Amino acid sequence: MSDVLLDAVRRRLAEAGAEPTAARVALALREEGRVLGDAEVLGVVAALRSEMVGSxxxxxxxxxxxxxxxxxxxxxxxxxxxxxxxxxxxxxxxxxxxxxxxxxxxxxxxxxxxxxxxxxxxxxxxxxxxxxxxxxxxxxxxxxxxxxxxRPRVFGLAELVAAGTVPPGGDALLRALLAARVSFLVSGGTGSGKTTLLCALLGLVGPAERIVLAEDSAELRPVHPHVVRLETRPANQEGVGRVTLRDLVRQALRMRPDRLVVGEVRGAEVTDLLAALNTGHEGGSCTIHANAACDVPARLEALGSTAGLDRAALHSQLAAALSVVLHLVRDREGRRRIAEIHVLERDRDGFVVTRPAAVWSPDGFVAADGWGRLMRLCERGGPRARSIEGPMGARTADGAPVTEVAR
CATH class of the missing domain: 3.30.450.370 (Beta-Lactamase)
Structure with missing residues (x-):
């Protein structure tokens, strides 16, 4: 069938507001002065249905x-x-x-x-x-x-370890951070796996806890028995009815969240998130676009400025609200992995900076300067031995286990 005739059939169906069924297509063909065999009609139906109904x-x-x-x-x-x-x-x-x-x-x-x-x-x-x-x-x-x-399928932490996103033994460290109710950010570029990792981690939250999600577009689907999902809404054609992410964060605080999660911080809602995490809502988390973990404080500072929050005030809230940054990258082969884990701390001027605590390697995380602080954060979830080895611990650059945690 020629494109001209196909366009004519398409136009007749559109004018009638009809779906491309076999009978309607055959009728449209007759009106165009063409009569085709059953096989040809069904072919036209399949082509038009794919175009007019599916993707x-x-x-x-x-x-x-x-x-x-x-x-x-x-x-x-x-x-x-x-x-x-x-x-x-x-x-x-x-x-x-x-x-x-x-x-x-x-x-x-x-x-x-x-x-x-x-x-x-x-x-x-x-x-x-x-x-x-x-x-x-x-x-x-x-x-x-x-x-x-x-995809409706949600990856578990064990699958992320098998895929190389989390290095061997790294899952125990992430479980400890969740158990200790450490508030954290997942950073990375577009398509680096931020949502996938955050969703897997939320699946580790205890079943007695209530997770409230606020997202610009509902993508997080953690496997958890008690999840409340909130999604933004644009204004209608009259310009009213808009619901922003900032609105959702404020509403989430009134819904008794044990874990407050923002799908992605990209604007003025960062001020409400930091305020929430400073009012007893431990264990919160969110994602943010950043080129490196060390860029996260500057990114948050820029976002906070859109809400009129000055630099000193934002860093004061940030220091008390968030503790850890999990940074993901996507390498040249397309593989996604946690490149590094940083802890947040103040510098001499009182501003928040990041400090590397663990770096990805094929054999497990390699301990960095901030490892001791990371372990102290994990200890909030329960008593731990002073000597941390095995699946929980990191390795030094030469491959030896880390056996001393600085106090």
Missing amino acids: GPLEPLLAAPEVTDVLVTGPDEVWVDRGGGLERTPVRFRDASEVRRLAQRLAAVAGRRLDDARPWVDARLPDGTRLHAVLPPVAVAGTCLSLRVL
Whole structure:
């Protein structure tokens, strides 16, 4: 069937507001003066249904279990990430208009608007997939579509150890931090595994504790019996009804959280989070974008300034609210891992800085200057021996176990 005839059938179905069933497609063909065999009609139905109901040509990619991201930068440029970096696929759209129609339909499914008046959208589809799309002329070369797939399966800590994200023996250290109710940040770049790690760690929280999540887009799904999930909401077409992450943090404090978790700190809500962690809500956590663990205080300082919090006040709250930074990286082969663990402490001027405590190695964490402070934080969860070895401990740079913890 020619593209012209296919467009005519598509237009008739759209005008009637009808789904592409076999009977409706056959009727539309007759109205166009064409009569096709049953096999051809069913082929047209399959093509139109994929385009008008599902995710079009992207459907097989989104269904593939190993795919985490699907990126469209043009009709003949469709890329995927299967965990080892971006790779181009043979999937093609007929033209730029088809890419635009798909982006607008997905936006409508998410209850959002995408048109010339509002040429971008950031939303979550009903199955949890993150959708971001930008239309021309903002996207100079044509409609850009980005889909991040949220798999229903949640990785456990043991699986992260097997995958190399957590080094051998590192799971015992992370369990100790959770048991001690240490407040921590998970930092890293986009796609480094921050949400995956945080979700696995929240699954270790005791079943008697209540976890309240506040997220811009609901992605955290910890395996835990008592989780309350809150999600932001954009303003409607009249410009009202917006619910911000800052609103959610404030509401979460009234919901008796044992663990307050913010999916990602990216704005003025950092002030509410720090205030909450300074009012008896120990064991809280969140994620933040940062190039390195040592950059986290500066990132928080910049975010706090958007809420009018001066530098001294923010560092004063930060010093009392958070204790540890778990920093993840994604190497050139696409593997995600905890590159380093830092502890937070004040410098001589009273400002918060990070201090390396443990560094990733294939054989386990290597102890750094802040290891003693990290162990003292862990001891808050119960009595521990002065000599820490085996699966709990780190190693020195030459491979020897750390047997003394500075007091």
